[in-house]
Each structure stands twice: as C-alpha cells, then as structure tokens.
Amino acid sequence: MPRQGLSKEVVVKEAALLVEETGCKNLTLHKLADRLNIKTASLYTHISGIEELYVLLSNLALKQLGAAVSNAVKEKKRGEAIRAISVAYRNYAKRNPEMYHMIMKVPHSHSEQLVNAGKNVKAILFELLSQYTADQAKVICFSRYYHSILHGFISLEQAGFFDDAISVDESLSNIVDNFIEQLESSLSN
Amino acid sequence: MPRQGLSKEVVVKEAALLVEETGCKNLTLHKLADRLNIKTASLYTHISGIEELYVLLSNLALKQLGAAVSNAVKEKKRGEAIRAISVAYRNYAKRNPEMYHMIMKVPHSHSEQLVNAGKNVKAILFELLSQYTADQAKVICFSRYYHSILHGFISLEQAGFFDDAISVDESLSNIVDNFIEQLESSLSN
DNA sequence: ATTATATCCTAACACAGTTAGGTAATCAAT
DNA sequence: ATTGATTACCTAACTGTGTTAGGATATAAT
Numbered sequence: 556m557p558r559q560g561l562s563k564e565v566v567v568k569e570a571a572l573l574v575e576e577t578g579c580k581n582l583t584l585h586k587l588a589d590r591l592n593i594k595t596a597s598l599y600t601h602i603s604g605i606e607e608l609y610v611l612l613s614n615l616a617l618k619q620l621g622a623a624v625s626n627a628v629k630e631k632k633r634g635e636a637i638r639a640i641s642v643a644y645r646n647y648a649k650r651n652p653e654m655y656h657m658i659m660k661v662p663h664s665h666s667e668q669l670v671n672a673g674k675n676v677k678a679i680l681f682e683l684l685s686q687y688t689a690d691q692a693k694v695i696c697f698s699r700y701y702h703s704i705l706h707g708f709i710s711l712e713q714a715g716f717f718d719d720a721i722s723v724d725e726s727l728s729n730i731v732d733n734f735i736e737q738l739e740s741s742l743s744n
Numbered sequence: 745m746p747r748q749g750l751s752k753e754v755v756v757k758e759a760a761l762l763v764e765e766t767g768c769k770n771l772t773l774h775k776l777a778d779r780l781n782i783k784t785a786s787l788y789t790h791i792s793g794i795e796e797l798y799v800l801l802s803n804l805a806l807k808q809l810g811a812a813v814s815n816a817v818k819e820k821k822r823g824e825a826i827r828a829i830s831v832a833y834r835n836y837a838k839r840n841p842e843m844y845h846m847i848m849k850v851p852h853s854h855s856e857q858l859v860n861a862g863k864n865v866k867a868i869l870f871e872l873l874s875q876y877t878a879d880q881a882k883v884i885c886f887s888r889y890y891h892s893i894l895h896g897f898i899s900l901e902q903a904g905f906f907d908d909a910i911s912v913d914e915s916l917s918n919i920v921d922n923f924i925e926q927l928e929s930s931l932s933n
Numbered sequence: 934a935t936t937a938t939a940t941c942c943t944a945a946c947a948c949a950g951t952t953a954g955g956t957a958a959t960c961a962a963t
Numbered sequence: 964a965t966t967g968a969t970t971a972c973c974t975a976a977c978t979g980t981g982t983t984a985g986g987a988t989a990t991a992a993t
Binding site for chain 2: 658659662663664669670673677692695696699700702703704705706707708710711713714715716717718719721725726729730733736737740741
C-alpha cells in the first residue's frame with residue numbers, strides 16, 4: 556500500500572477544515588481518518604489522542620485569530636486601530652465560528668503552547684493600548700476590558716442572546732466607539 | 745423492587761450536582777444513573793436523551809444566575825445596582841463554574857425554553873439601564889455592552905487568559921467603574 | 934543488500950448513548 | 964378489594980467513539 560507521509564500539521568489542518576464544515580461537536584477521529592484516507596488507529600502515529608487534537612486546534616485558531624488581528628492593526632493608531640481590531644476579530648469569529656469556539660474548549664492551563672498563543676493576542680492589545688498611557692497596570696486593565704468586550708459580545712451573539720430587533724453590527728460599533736471615548740477621556744492627559 | 749418515583753426535576757438537579765463535582769465534560773448518563781440508583785436506560789423515562797439534559801442544565805443555570813442577579817439588584821439604583829450585579833454575576837460563575845459553562849454549551853436557538861431563560865437575565869439588565877435613558881435602542885445597546893463585559897471577562901478568566909500579575913478582582917471592579925462612568929457621561933442629560 | 938525506522942494496518946477492548954421489549958409496582962375505577 | 968391501565972424501571976442488544984497491542988510494509992540509512 557502506498558504511504559502518503561502525513562504529518563501532525565497536515566492532520567491538524569484537515570481537522571480544522573472538518574471542524575468548520577461539520578461543527579466542532581461532530582469532530583471524530585473516524586471521520587478525520589476517513590478524510591485522510593487512513594484508518595482511525597493510524598492517527599495515533601501523529602497525535603497522542605483526541606485531547607491533544609483539541610489543544611492543537613485551539614492553538615491553530617488562536618494563531619489565525621492573532622494573525623488577523625495583527626494584520627488589522629498595522630500602521631494604524633489609537634481609535635482607528637481599535638476599531639480595525641474589532642472588525643477583524645469579529646470577522647474571524649464570523650467566518651470561522653467553529654474554530655473560534657475551539658479556543659474556549661480547552662483550559663489554557665493544560666498547555667504551555669496555548670498559554671503562549673493566548674499571550675500573542677494579548678500582546679497586540681497591550682501594545683496598542685500602551686499608546687494611551689505609560690501606566691502598565693492600567694494598560695493591562697484596559698486590555699482585559701477590551702478583550703472582554705470583544706469575546707463576550709461575539710460569544711453571546713453566537714449563542715443566540717442577541718435576538719432583539721436592533722442591529723448587532725451597529726451595537727458592536729457603538730460599544731467600541733464608547734470604549735474608545737472612555738479611553739480618551741480617562742487616559743489622555 | 746421498590747420504586748422511588750423520580751421526576752425530571754430530580755434528575756436534572758442531581759445532574760447539576762454531578763456536573764459541578766466532576767466537570768461538565770465528565771457528565772455521563774451512566775454516572776448519573778448510578779447516583780440515582782437506577783440503570784442507564786431508565787433515565788429515558790424522564791429525559792429524551794443527553795441532548796435534552798444539556799438543555800435542561802443550561803436552563804437551570806440560567807435560572808440560578810438570573811435569581812442571583814435579580815436578588816443583587818433589589819432596592820438598588822444605577823451605579824450601585826450595576827456594581828452589585830457584577831459581583832453577583834461573577835460570584836455565581838465562580839461558585840458554579842461548571843454550571844456557568846453549561847449555559848454556553850447549547851445554542852439557544854435549539855430551545856424556546858432557553859431563549860426565555862436568557863431573556864429573563866437580559867430583562868433585568870434592560871430594566872436597570874432604563875434608569876439612564878428613555879431611548880430603548882440605547883438601552884439595548886448598553887445592555888449588550890454590559891452583558892458582554894461580564895460574560896467576556898468571566899469566560900476569559902476561567903479559560904486562563906488572565907495570568908498577569910495584577911489582580912483580577914481589581915480589574916473587574918475598575919472595568920465596571922469605567923463602564924458606569926461612561927453611562928453617566930453619555931446618557932445623563 | 935541489509936538493517937532500522939516509522940507509517941499504516943488489523944483486531945480487539947472499554948465505554949458512551951440509544952432502542953426494543955419485558956416486568957412489576959403503582960394508581961384509578963369499579 | 965379486584966381489576967385494569969399506566970408507568971417506572973429493568974435486561975439485552977446495537978451503534979459509534981476513543982484507545983491499545985501487536986504486526987506488516989514502505990521508506991530511509993548504512
């Protein structure tokens with residue numbers, strides 16, 4: 556039988572496609588193996604089990620999200636950058652809802668790798684908000700603030716909490732504008 | 745054999761205890777049946793399957809959370825009420841992390857019941873924020889804002905995103921204070 | 934060419950959710 | 964109190980999922 560020489564990367568990449576197509580709840584090693592034209596047990600050559608696959612997928616999603624956010628913030632400053640991030644962050648979650656969901660599936664304490672991928676996203680926010688003040692404690696606080704807004708909003712939206720008549724897009728835009736206003740008035744002096 | 749006459753309520757209540765004790769990831773019908781001194785298949789007399797159990801647990805968690813929040817807001821107004829809610833909301837999530845996690849496990853569109861339980865929590869926020877303006881669109885927007893902050897913060901905290909040196913409690917307190925300030929300055933005129 | 938390594942396989946197991954069909958405890962009606 | 968209907972619970976079996984053990988063979992190294 557011809558061997559195709561799979562790698563961990565290829566397996567995770569295919570798993571990511573499968574997750575996005577069929578939902579992270581429907582990811583099974585059997586379906587994944589099928590798509591890779593191997594048998595289920597053969598996956599264990601590349602991964603230690605489904606738990607590691609979850610971690611790898613979460614890590615991939617965080618890297619993709621980090622890249623999208625990092626790309627959005629380029630050359631931009633303060634309010635403009637913050638608005639760009641909110642759009643990029645939400646777009647990633649909208650276009651890859653299942654992968655975004657994956658990020659929260661595994662506690663980050665379970666993996667050094669995950670903690671680092673999380674730090675990457677956080678570092679972008681930290682650097683941006685450092686433009687407002689030199690007080691690092693305040694920057695951390697506002698980073699958490701902004702991160703909470705973005706993640707909370709997207710998460711509640713995807714869970715189906717925002718069923719009211721008024722526009723969800725407009726809401727987020729208003730919220731981010733308010734947040735920026737708050738930043739300006741409380742830090743720029 | 746003596747029959748104990750279980751009910752859906754008792755089953756869900758026991759499942760909630762099991763979830764909180766062993767983690768929502770480790771909930772199985774077998775373990776649940778064991779605790780109720782019946783066989784796994786007998787659970788199907790009371791629930792249609794594990795999917796319904798998830799919905800019922802999510803619904804219970806939302807009701808518990810709603811009760812905690814509703815209780816916190818009593819007799820209080822504006823800023824004081826908002827601060828009280830943030831404490832109550834976070835306390836619920838801290839003391840019942842697994843049940844809080846349950847809320848997000850099932851898309852709310854899957855169940856009328858869940859949508860209503862969600863509306864209950866939202867209604868409390870809506871009523872409170874109505875104290876700031878008569879503009880209902882703005883109230884909805886700020887409700888989403890506040891809800892996003894609370895859920896996002898708690899969710900990120902539990903996932904392990906907040907590993908920095910500075911205090912998590914203090915962060916949330918500052919964030920909520922900032923939010924209140926923003927409310928005052930943008931709506932009270 | 935021979936050896937070694939690593940990829941993939943078959944076969945089997947444990948355990949989870951689910952269904953079908955049966956038994957017996959409970960309840961309602963006479 | 965006896966009957967009949969209901970229903971709580973059971974046993975047994977099936978499917979699907981994750982996992983391990985051990986074997987075969989393609990690839991790489993010598």
